[in-house]
Amino acid sequence: EKGGYKHFMHKEIHEQPRAIADTLRGRMLLSEGDVHFDTWNLSLEQVKSFTKVTILACGTSWHSGVAGKHMIESLARLPVEVELASEFRYRDPIVEKSHLVIAISQSGETADTLGAFKEAKRLGAHTLAICNVIGSAMTRESDLHILTNAGPEIGVASTKAFTTQLVTLYLLAVKLGRMRGTLSVEGAQEHLTQLAQVPKMIEDVLKCEPQVKRVAREFMNAQDFLFLGRGPMHPVALEGALKLKEISYIHAEGYAGGEMKHGPIALIDEKMPVVVIAPKHPHVAYEKIIGNIEEVRARGGKVIAVIDEDDTQADTLADHVIRIPAASALLAPVVATIPLQLLAYHVAEMRGNDVDQPRNLAKSVTVE
Numbered sequence: 481e482k483g484g485y486k487h488f489m490h491k492e493i494h495e496q497p498r499a500i501a502d503t504l505r506g507r508m509l510l511s512e513g514d515v516h517f518d519t520w521n522l523s524l525e526q527v528k529s530f531t532k533v534t535i536l537a538c539g540t541s542w543h544s545g546v547a548g549k550h551m552i553e554s555l556a557r558l559p560v561e562v563e564l565a566s567e568f569r570y571r572d573p574i575v576e577k578s579h580l581v582i583a584i585s586q587s588g589e590t591a592d593t594l595g596a597f598k599e600a601k602r603l604g605a606h607t608l609a610i611c612n613v614i615g616s617a618m619t620r621e622s623d624l625h626i627l628t629n630a631g632p633e634i635g636v637a638s639t640k641a642f643t644t645q646l647v648t649l650y651l652l653a654v655k656l657g658r659m660r661g662t663l664s665v666e667g668a669q670e671h672l673t674q675l676a677q678v679p680k681m682i683e684d685v686l687k688c689e690p691q692v693k694r695v696a697r698e699f700m701n702a703q704d705f706l707f708l709g710r711g712p713m714h715p716v717a718l719e720g721a722l723k724l725k726e727i728s729y730i731h732a733e734g735y736a737g738g739e740m741k742h743g744p745i746a747l748i749d750e751k752m753p754v755v756v757i758a759p760k761h762p763h764v765a766y767e768k769i770i771g772n773i774e775e776v777r778a779r780g781g782k783v784i785a786v787i788d789e790d791d792t793q794a795d796t797l798a799d800h801v802i803r804i805p806a807a808s809a810l811l812a813p814v815v816a817t818i819p820l821q822l823l824a825y826h827v828a829e830m831r832g833n834d835v836d837q838p839r840n841l842a843k844s845v846t847v848e
């Protein structure tokens with residue numbers, strides 16, 4: 481059932497082109513420049529009346545929420561707040577009827593997310609659940625649900641659930657943008673054309689695996705890792721660090737590049753590998769992230785740069801480069817996550833860890 485792979489996680493990483501194609505299937509109306517969700521039940525009036533979006537999630541799903549904020553704010557011009565569900569539910573949150581509250585959850589059963597979601601509903605918000613598991617509690621509790629269609633995810637460390645959440649959020653951002661009139665038909669068509677290319681791009685980026693394995697071998701005994709990214713690459717940095725922690729048990733931190741000088745720079749020495757996610761795009765403040773690479777190098781740190789295929793600048797500065805196909809700023813998180821999943825997988829595998837069942841973790845966290 482592992483389809484020739486040693487671990488489910490590895491299989492699920494390689495399933496992503498197919499999983500994302502399933503997320504997109506039947507939902508892109510290219511000629512109309514619109515998105516179709518068969519469960520959709522929000523009227524134009526309702527969508528126009530929303531004043532705010534609050535995203536509730538935990539762990540990896542929270543990271544997709546942070547990326548989703550960039551998508552929804554940029555295409556639908558609605559302010560988005562991304563909240564850790566476990567924090568939201570234990571304070572006195574501000575929720576109004578004009579708020580759209582989105583829960584993101586692979587399992588649809590995470591106790592903290594479900595608790596926060598029910599609280600938001602009780603306070604009168606309109607609720608939307610983005611889940612992978614059909615019939616799960618969150619899909620039942622919500623006013624509207626959208627499935628990610630990744631197929632069953634068995635590895636405890638989330639991979640295809642994450643990238644399909646990103647793609648679902650992108651589709652949602654296009655849909656909201658069209659309904660709110662912030663996105664033109666032509667604009668939507670452009671976004672949809674790019675989305676349609678994602679399965680092929682993921683196939684291409686998976687070819688970086690031999691290079692990622694070399695990096696994994698060199699750093700498999702490191703004690704700490706730092707991951708840096710800016711803008712939409714910030715959640716990718718957080719996710720890269722979480723994946724590595726979970727299955728390799730190496731301490732790792734994800735940081736927004738601009739924050740490095742406010743603390744984590746003190747950690748850098750010759751032993752410290754720093755993964756810098758630096759696709760070339762103005763939204764990602766490429767020149768600034770190049771500055772981060774220089775700062776790390778000046779202190780003897782080892783830089784592993786995830787860069788566009790045609791990049792010639794970061795190339796000369798980094799110790800190792802992992803090249804990925806160039807994607808738009810909003811899509812780059814989907815593409816750039818793949819090498820980080822592979823890095824975590826290979827480091828953990830080389831260390832002899834139980835990749836699919838990491839210690840102390842459960843696939844579905846139903847305790848609060």
Ligand code: F6R
Binds near residue numbers: 636637726
């Ligand atoms: C990380 C991971 C966890 C989950 C989190 C939320 O690889 O799997 O961080 O993302 O427990 O789970 P769901 O998405 O099921 O609510």
